[in-house]
Amino acid sequence: MLSSVRSRVLAVAAVxxxxxxxxxxxxxxxDAGDAGSTLxxxxxxxxxxxxxxxASLTSTGVVVRSNISEPLLERDPGxxxxxxxxxxxxxxxxxxxxxxxxxxxxxxxxGQPFTxxxxxxxxxxxxxxxxxxxxxxxxxxxxxxxxxxxSGDTGLTxxxxxPDPILPLRLSFVEMVPRTTSTTAKVREPVGxxxxxxxxxxxxxxxxxxxxxxxxGEPPAFPTARYVWRSExxxxxxxxxxxxxxxxxxxxxxxxxxxNSVAYPNNETTALRLDGxxxxxxxxxxxxxxxxxxxxxxxxxxxxxxxAEPAAQLIPDGVVGFNPTLKAAAYDPEAARALIRxxxxxxxxxEKKITLVARNTQFPRVAExxxxxxxxxxxxxLNVQIQMADTAAHLEYQLRPFPADVGPVALLIxxxxxxxxxxxxxxxxxxxxxxxxxFGTPELDARIAEAGGLAGPVRQDAFAAIxxxxxxxxxxxxxxAHMRGLLGIAKSVRYQxxxxxxxxxxxxxxxxxxxxxAR
Amino acid sequence: MLTFLRKRVVSSAIPLVFVVLGxxxxxxxxxxxxxxxxxxxxxxxxxxxxxxxHGFDQPILVQLWDxxxxxxxxxxxxxxxxxxxxAEMVLTAFPATLQxxxxxxxxxxxxxxxxxxxxxxxxxxxxxxxxxxxxxTAASIPDFWFAIMGVLVFGVSLEWLPTSGVSGGPEVWVxxxxxxxxxxxxxxxxxxxxAMVAALSAPYTKVARSKGASEKRVVFGHALRxxxxxxxxVAGDLTIGLVNGAVVVETIFGWPGIGxxxxxxxxxxxxxxxxAAVLLTAVTIFLLNILIDLCYALLDARVRQVVPA
Numbered sequence: 001m002l003s004s005v006r007s008r009v010l011a012v013a014a015v016x017x018x019x020x021x022x023x024x025x026x027x028x029x030x031d032a033g034d035a036g037s038t039l040x041x042x043x044x045x046x047x048x049x050x051x052x053x054x055a056s057l058t059s060t061g062v063v064v065r066s067n068i069s070e071p072l073l074e075r076d077p078g079x080x081x082x083x084x085x086x087x088x089x090x091x092x093x094x095x096x097x098x099x100x101x102x103x104x105x106x107x108x109x110x111g112q113p114f115t116x117x118x119x120x121x122x123x124x125x126x127x128x129x130x131x132x133x134x135x136x137x138x139x140x141x142x143x144x145x146x147x148x149x150x151s152g153d154t155g156l157t158x159x160x161x162x163p164d165p166i167l168p169l170r171l172s173f174v175e176m177v178p179r180t181t182s183t184t185a186k187v188r189e190p191v192g193x194x195x196x197x198x199x200x201x202x203x204x205x206x207x208x209x210x211x212x213x214x215x216x217g218e219p220p221a222f223p224t225a226r227y228v229w230r231s232e233x234x235x236x237x238x239x240x241x242x243x244x245x246x247x248x249x250x251x252x253x254x255x256x257x258x259x260n261s262v263a264y265p266n267n268e269t270t271a272l273r274l275d276g277x278x279x280x281x282x283x284x285x286x287x288x289x290x291x292x293x294x295x296x297x298x299x300x301x302x303x304x305x306x307x308a309e310p311a312a313q314l315i316p317d318g319v320v321g322f323n324p325t326l327k328a329a330a331y332d333p334e335a336a337r338a339l340i341r342x343x344x345x346x347x348x349x350x351e352k353k354i355t356l357v358a359r360n361t362q363f364p365r366v367a368e369x370x371x372x373x374x375x376x377x378x379x380x381x382l383n384v385q386i387q388m389a390d391t392a393a394h395l396e397y398q399l400r401p402f403p404a405d406v407g408p409v410a411l412l413i414x415x416x417x418x419x420x421x422x423x424x425x426x427x428x429x430x431x432x433x434x435x436x437x438x439f440g441t442p443e444l445d446a447r448i449a450e451a452g453g454l455a456g457p458v459r460q461d462a463f464a465a466i467x468x469x470x471x472x473x474x475x476x477x478x479x480x481a482h483m484r485g486l487l488g489i490a491k492s493v494r495y496q497x498x499x500x501x502x503x504x505x506x507x508x509x510x511x512x513x514x515x516x517x518a519r
Numbered sequence: 520m521l522t523f524l525r526k527r528v529v530s531s532a533i534p535l536v537f538v539v540l541g542x543x544x545x546x547x548x549x550x551x552x553x554x555x556x557x558x559x560x561x562x563x564x565x566x567x568x569x570x571x572x573h574g575f576d577q578p579i580l581v582q583l584w585d586x587x588x589x590x591x592x593x594x595x596x597x598x599x600x601x602x603x604x605x606a607e608m609v610l611t612a613f614p615a616t617l618q619x620x621x622x623x624x625x626x627x628x629x630x631x632x633x634x635x636x637x638x639x640x641x642x643x644x645x646x647x648x649x650x651x652x653x654x655x656t657a658a659s660i661p662d663f664w665f666a667i668m669g670v671l672v673f674g675v676s677l678e679w680l681p682t683s684g685v686s687g688g689p690e691v692w693v694x695x696x697x698x699x700x701x702x703x704x705x706x707x708x709x710x711x712x713x714a715m716v717a718a719l720s721a722p723y724t725k726v727a728r729s730k731g732a733s734e735k736r737v738v739f740g741h742a743l744r745x746x747x748x749x750x751x752x753v754a755g756d757l758t759i760g761l762v763n764g765a766v767v768v769e770t771i772f773g774w775p776g777i778g779x780x781x782x783x784x785x786x787x788x789x790x791x792x793x794x795a796a797v798l799l800t801a802v803t804i805f806l807l808n809i810l811i812d813l814c815y816a817l818l819d820a821r822v823r824q825v826v827p828a
Binding site: 206230231393396 | 685
């Protein structure tokens with residue numbers, strides 16, 4: 001009996017081991033593919049989907065945008081100018097009308113030609129539909145409807161309800177898909193016009209792209225590209241050092257060296273959002289005191305390893321609306337204590353517990369940053385308790401409707417404005433009823449609405465004034481730092497990251513390093 | 520034997536039910552996943568529609584009843600994150616964990632028997648002390664630290680092994696298995712050694728020796744057979760721990776197993792996948808428990824008499 005059971009158990013074990021090992025270990029070239037012919041990219045996480053209308057999500061956009069699918073035009077991350085892509089020209093033909101000339105001779109990965117009908121379809125699908133696309137909420141108002149008119153194969157006219165001077169910029173977030181794409185469900189693996197097409201997606205293991213041999217533009221250098229994902233930053237850095245990957249996203253400062261990484265401005269800004277509806281944060285003296293109590297230079301120099309610079313507003317230089325005259329509040333704990341004492345004398349309950357909510361893995365050493373803030377606020381007489389949260393729990397605090405009965409909250413946020421215009425920041429973070437704003441003022445709301453309808457230098461000035469006003473008369477945000485990212489890059493490739501790299505890594509811009517070439 | 524089996528199935532199934540119900544309820548206490556799946560500026564109506572579409576607007580008991588009704592029909596729902604059937608995702612990930620656990624336990628058991636027997640044969644000898652020290656150290660090392668050190672030493676510095684991954688030759692197995700192996704191996708060596716020391720000094724081994732049996736037969740034929748029972752029980756528990764807790768290894772090495780899937784599902788509030796993963800893991804642990812008890816009963820007839828109903 002015993003020997004019979006034993007032999008059966010051994011037989012089952014042999015089948016399990018043999019069978020499954022063949023399933024898992026089936027490629028001689030490793031997860032990331034062959035060096036040289038394959039561009040090997042290691043991400044922090046597997047994209048949940050490659051649906052183009054979700055490409056404003058970092059985890060999706062970093063693979064999809066300008067690699068698999070393309071928009072009509074794109075923003076130059078350096079200059080901020082719009083460049084032609086699938087549209088060759090565009091112009092405002094009336095206050096509420098924009099006309100686009102589309103590129104001829106573009107072919108989708110499935111062999112269908114790209115026409116104005118496809119462009120109208122793609123915009124309609126992403127903006128006007130009920131698909132609940134992230135690009136709809138992030139770039140357009142959810143209730144916004146665009147009128148679309150096609151003339152021939154290459155003419156497209158877009159009508160807006162109100163004048164929209166930055167409509168082309170908004171449309172640079174809408175990826176083009178063929179008319180055969182579902183309008184009732186999001187697609188996991190899309191068809192696009194980009195320099196790469198999806199070859200395979202082995203769930204949990206890798207995504208492989210192959211070069212689009214019918215690409216309308218300059219063909220990319222690598223015939224294939226493969227994405228793998230490792231959530232541990234040390235492993236991502238090790239893969240670069242070891243030559244197992246060519247590019248790795250978001251390294252930690254402690255893992256980065258000059259040989260394995262390069263720092264770049266990633267358009268992200270960290271700040272404390274103070275809930276102005278709850279005492280003691282409903283008193284502007286307390287909010288301003290918090291701004292004075294924070295030692296930004298110290299946090300940047302020690303915890304952020306110098307990979308940041310103190311911030312005085314929610315957007316960095318290079319985004320339309322950036323105010324170069326604003327300076328980060330000086331570290332002045334004595335003045336902060338005086339303001340807190342003054343508020344306390346007027347009956348403000350400054351001793352009430354303030355919850356500082358921060359998100360795990362939001363940026364390197366986020367927990368230590370929260371602890372430093374807690375200490376500095378305690379030094380000026382405030383009672384702060386830290387609550388670390390995962391993304392979902394953090395979103396509960398970040399987005400309307402905010403949780404009830406949780407007391408005063410200081411939320412550590414990181415805002416990235418990849419669209420390049422302050423309208424996307426102010427509508428979310430500064431408007432009284434903005435999805436990520438706890439309060440505001442009617443005056444500021446009116447200025448935001450007015451600035452949104454302006455164009456050119458007056459638009460820049462109007463938004464710059466809004467950021468100054470928030471610091472002076474609202475003080476919902478205590479800005480901490482404009483951040484920099486760390487991209488792992490192997491000696492085998494040449495690539496210059498820019499402020500869009502974290503959200504949109506253009507594989508066609510990567511080329512193999514030639515022998516003896518300096519990085 | 521059948522009575523024994525029936526009683527064990529009943530007693531083991533009760534925790535399984537509680538685990539499944541507990542995960543269902545606890546997952547929903549973490550909140551509605553609407554914020555993760557809708558645009559930042561989604562309206563209240565869109566949020567309500569999302570909740571209604573996925574049943575999150577219903578009382579938790581109604582949701583539970585619906586879920587159980589689906590499970591009876593082998594419908595485990597659809598992933599919010601990927602829109603794939605939850606059962607498909609779980610069944611794809613599970614073999615990767617199972618094979619890691621199986622290989623690890625085979626190596627741990629074989630190594631532990633060998634070293635445990637050697638250490639026990641001459642108690643307090645230098646070999647015994649070294650093996651005890653090393654096994655206790657192994658049982659105490661945090662697997663996360665060991666994994667990262669393994670990557671840095673054997674992957675980056677010595678360049679002997681790949682840092683991570685699942686595709687490639689046998690070398691991709693070494694670091695994940697070594698990381699998983701270290702704790703069960705340390706524990707098992709201790710258990711085998713202790714059981715063998717007791718067995719080798721028991722009267723029946725003295726009788727065997729007095730009858731002229733060879734030392735090899737005394738150690739492996741008599742003592743080891745009797746020392747197997749406690750070792751098997753511990754090995755069973757350790758195997759269950761491996762199936763359930765390969766999270767660190769899978770996360771660090773990018774191994775697409777059930778542990779990583781569970782963590783991702785928790786972080787993404789992907790309830791259907793989480794529930795399916797927990798259910799499959801619980802069923803596997805349930806079956807492993809039955810298997811261990813059966814082996815235990817086969818090895819020791821006294822066990823069959825004392826199993827509670």
